[in-house]
Amino acid sequence: MIRHIAAVALSLSALSALTACGADSSADASAEDGQVTLTIGDQAKTLQTIVNASDALKGAKYKVKWAEFQGAAPLYQAVQAGAADTGYSADLPALQALSGGVRVKNVAALKNDGRHVGIVVRKDSGIGSVKDLKGQKVVVSSAKGSISEYLLANVLKQNGLSYRDVHVQYLLPTDAQAAFASGKIKTWATFGVYQAVGLEQGGKLLVDGGDGRVSGYGFINASDKALADSSKKAALTDFLGRLGTALQWTSTHQDAYAKAIEQRNGADATVARTLASAAYSKVLPITSDVNRTVQGVADLMNGIGVLDPNVDVAKSADTSVLK
Structure with a gap:
């Protein structure tokens, strides 16, 4: 499925x-x-x-x-x-x-309502809050300047972190999905159907774009x-x-x-x-x-x-x- x-x-x-x-x-x-x-x-x-x-x-x-x-x-x-x-x-x-x-x-x-954009983490990642992203690699889909990247930047700011506090990697959604499913990445800023797929593949939603986290x-x-x-x-x-x-x-x-x-x-x-x-x-x-x-x-x-x-x-x- x-x-x-x-x-x-x-x-x-x-x-x-x-x-x-x-x-x-x-x-x-x-x-x-x-x-x-x-x-x-x-x-x-x-x-x-x-x-x-x-x-x-x-x-x-x-x-x-x-x-x-x-x-x-x-x-x-x-x-x-x-x-x-x-x-x-x-x-x-x-x-x-x-x-x-x-x-x-x-x-x-x-x-x-913005909820179609989210940061998904693997359930075994040990990441339970946005503040836990400090020092972590975060994969952003799909390219530099995506709405997923804005969500990441905004929630970091809201939690007192700098964008430099995370290590961003850009991957196309399908490439990121394969890497997330295999456990090669544990934090993924994504959107739409890919967010749903990530949650089915052992992920949990850390935060979405609702409540003004994206416009x-x-x-x-x-x-x-x-x-x-x-x-x-x-x-x-x-x-x-x-x-x-x-x-x-x-x-x-x-x-x-x-x-x-x-x-x-x-x-x-x-x-x-x-x-x-x-x-x-x-x-x-x-x-x-x-x-x-x-x-x-x-x-x-x-x-x-x-x-x-x-x-x-x-x-x-x-x-x-x-x-």
């Missing part, structure tokens, strides 16, 4: 080893040529599955083309190259894109070029409203959403339920509270040398798209 979950995990989400491709999803089958087309950047078919399963695009007066990628970095590269109009990620990958000069603006916030925010952002096109901007405003309705649907139809993940991503039922439970539940406008919270993420990661140069989160938003 665990082996099967791990095998499926390899193909899902930063979670999924998808190649970049576009798939047209006409919002209105009778649409005339010349209609506005939004190319929506996605990871692991996440947004596409939610939107299609909830039938959220019914009656829309524009077309949607999906651009699928295996993670945030290639997605933002595509946005920079003009191959997608929008990006989609957790807060820290969006900050990294902005820090790296990708010409996007955050146009809407996504929210969940719980993600972002939909749009390229400067798309925002300068008034027709695309209007379509994007409508799309965000429909996405909000679709996310509400996932909250009230979690079984149906999990089934859609099974059918569209090839996941088994256990993995599908894990992914469904970790979904964002709301689309929110970019407010001063959102910017202030995420600025705290940026400042902490800049302080430990992970985000450089730092980002002014408020100046990186376009609040006119979603009021």
Whole structure:
């Protein structure tokens, strides 16, 4: 069972080893040529599955083309190259894109409870609290600047420790999963289905991202070029409203959403339920509270040398798209 979950995990989400491709999803089958087309950047078919399963695009007066990628970095590269109009990620990958000069603006916030990110330790590790991590090696998935790394940095700070008090190693989630299962590593900062797999493989949850230990925010952002096109901007405003309705649907139809993940991503039922439970539940406008919270993420990661140069989160938003 665990082996099967791990095998499926390899193909899902930063979670999924998808190649970049576009798939047209006409919002209105009778649409005339010349209609506005939004190319929506996605990871692991996440947004596409939610939107299609909830039938959220019914009656829309524009077309949607999906651009699928295996993670945030290639997605933002595509946005920079003009191959997608929008990006989609957790807060820290969006900050990294902005820090790296990708010409996007955050146009809407996504929210969940943060519990899909966690630090898992082996039950025989002798580690019972965050303070016990001092001097320990901690494996972070998946790359430098992940949301898992932010959780680690933040809980160390909250417990009076420095980031230099631990020895960080970066491993892709599937490599880390194999090393954790074999006992080669005993502390793993990870997320989503990998967190669930780690707990099944002799792990215990040391701490998760709930109660504000991670922001719980993600972002939909749009390229400067798309925002300068008034027709695309209007379509994007409508799309965000429909996405909000679709996310509400996932909250009230979690079984149906999990089934859609099974059918569209090839996941088994256990993995599908894990992914469904970790979904964002709301689309929110970019407010001063959102910017202030995420600025705290940026400042902490800049302080430990992970985000450089730092980002002014408020100046990186376009609040006119979603009021």
